[in-house]
Amino acid sequence: MNLFRSFLLILLSLIIASGAVHSQYQVRRVVIDAGHGGRDPGAVGKHSKEKDIVLAIALKTGEYIEKYLPDVEVIYTRKTDVFVELHRRAKIANDAKADLFISIHCNAAKSYAVYGTETFVMGLHKSDANLEVAKLENAAILKEENYADIYDGFDPNQDEDYITLTMFQNAFLEQSTILADEIQRQFRERVKRKDRGVFQAGFLVLYHTTMPGVLVEAGFITNGSDERFLISSDGQVYIASAIYRAVKSYKEEMERKDNKAQQIVRESVKDTVVASLPEVFFRVQFTSSKSPVTFREKKYRDIPDIKEYRQDSWYRYSSGNFKTYDEAVKHQKFLRENKKFKDAFIICFAGNERISVEEARKLTKN
Numbered sequence: 001m002n003l004f005r006s007f008l009l010i011l012l013s014l015i016i017a018s019g020a021v022h023s024q025y026q027v028r029r030v031v032i033d034a035g036h037g038g039r040d041p042g043a044v045g046k047h048s049k050e051k052d053i054v055l056a057i058a059l060k061t062g063e064y065i066e067k068y069l070p071d072v073e074v075i076y077t078r079k080t081d082v083f084v085e086l087h088r089r090a091k092i093a094n095d096a097k098a099d100l101f102i103s104i105h106c107n108a109a110k111s112y113a114v115y116g117t118e119t120f121v122m123g124l125h126k127s128d129a130n131l132e133v134a135k136l137e138n139a140a141i142l143k144e145e146n147y148a149d150i151y152d153g154f155d156p157n158q159d160e161d162y163i164t165l166t167m168f169q170n171a172f173l174e175q176s177t178i179l180a181d182e183i184q185r186q187f188r189e190r191v192k193r194k195d196r197g198v199f200q201a202g203f204l205v206l207y208h209t210t211m212p213g214v215l216v217e218a219g220f221i222t223n224g225s226d227e228r229f230l231i232s233s234d235g236q237v238y239i240a241s242a243i244y245r246a247v248k249s250y251k252e253e254m255e256r257k258d259n260k261a262q263q264i265v266r267e268s269v270k271d272t273v274v275a276s277l278p279e280v281f282f283r284v285q286f287t288s289s290k291s292p293v294t295f296r297e298k299k300y301r302d303i304p305d306i307k308e309y310r311q312d313s314w315y316r317y318s319s320g321n322f323k324t325y326d327e328a329v330k331h332q333k334f335l336r337e338n339k340k341f342k343d344a345f346i347i348c349f350a351g352n353e354r355i356s357v358e359e360a361r362k363l364t365k366n
């Protein structure tokens with residue numbers, strides 16, 4: 001078999017694998033997560049508590065989605081003033097096989113002058129300010145019993161722990177960012193709020209979810225004007241409708257793109273047998289690109305078993321096929337250090353289904 005033919009075969013198998021791994025992504029189930037609750041008030045302002053504001057916004061957001069997007073089911077992590085652990089919030093979303101996770105919060109700053117909206121996606125923080133927001137939100141686990149056991153010794157106040165946490169970067173980074181950008185655009189253009197931007201940081205609640213997700217900071221409760229807006233009924237309606245509109249346009253965009261991608265995959269899969277895959281396996285995603293990568297260059301030669309999968313107009317490439325997490329970590333290190341793919345991260349599957357690293361580690365331990 002000549003080289004080019006084998007290259008073609010590899011490419012074909014990549015496309016097939018992508019079809020097997022990626023079932024059609026539609027937005028059918030959305031989890032709305034009102035931050036904090038019960039014994040955890042969240043950030044506290046002069047006249048209000050974060051937990052009350054975000055519950056009101058969450059319920060309104062869900063109401064709009066249910067009313068105007070009748071094919072979407074809304075699932076709440078809480079509908080009343082109760083305490084819900086962060087890992088349980090994620091479990092609610094994972095068990096429901098939700099397509100989208102939206103966590104709603106209010107921000108706090110030492111300076112009363114700071115105001116505006118921010119939306120976060122899971123990833124490595126690029127500034128101390130972003131790290132501080134994650135610390136503030138993750139501190140909710142200190143109110144949970146057995147948090148050290150449940151979160152594998154994660155300490156919300158330790159900077160180093162955030163590096164480890166974000167080793168497993170959000171595999172849904174692009175999708176989550178599309179939604180985050182849309183939320184900020186709605187806040188800026190339709191609600192005239194200050195748009196402070198879209199950022200990455202290590203949020204436990206997003207880390208534990210296995211679908212695209214964002215954490216919205218709807219304003220600073222520590223700023224007088226932001227707080228007045230957030231506690232007003234009008235303000236809550238505006239914020240909720242902005243999030244609803246962002247979900248709507250995200251859904252439209254995803255389903256349009258996804259259908260295109262699916263067609264391509266289906267055409268290539270015709271007349272071909274899909275190889276069966278081991279129960280639980282680990283791969284390392286090392287790059288993604290807006291246009292397909294050919295991997296003809298020398299430097300790719302010793303990267304084993306490269307697979308492509310296309311989703312929402314991005315081509316994602318992963319390598320390796322490991323039965324254990326430790327092998328995957330070794331391979332990740334190789335890709336990061338020897339191959340200079342500094343953002344390479346581990347992804348896991350059970351059969352055709354994408355699962356969280358945490359879940360895969362649990363399954364392979366037994």
Ligand SMILES: [Zn+2]
Pocket residue numbers: 035036042043050104105106137
């Ligand atoms: Zn919060």
